Amino acid sequence: MKNLSGKPVIIIFTVLIIALLYLAFRPIPVSRDNSIVINTTIDKVSEGSEDNIILKLNNASGIFYINHGLQKGLNLDTLQKELLSREVTVLYLKSGFFSGFSPVKSTRYITELKLGDKVIYSEL
Secondary structure, eight states: OOOOSSHHHHHHHHHHHHHHHHHHHOOOOOSSTTEEEEEEEEEEEEEOGGGOEEEEETTOOSEEEETTTTTTTOOHHHHHHHHBTOEEEEEEEOOOTTGGGOTTTTEEEEEEEEETTEEEEEOO
């Protein structure tokens, strides 16, 4: 008879590792329920890598960005003229389960940007 005492432990350990990796890397669905709302002013609008638009917000730490914003038809010069030093509403995606351990935890994915009642950008 073969000794099978170690195999169940290895199988359970493997299943747990796969489950943890799934939780760590699964994308968070973009929705209003998965977004955090802040009202603030914009201190700086700039271009990031991969045509991202980077916003520096007053009284908010971290990097806020519109993913591929320039590819989606937003214009950097127009945004700078419209938004600098203006009060805006920003919705950004909540952090994931393991984001507290992430080296990029201060990066915020913008899901909607509004200037008053005017929607500047939205994925919702």
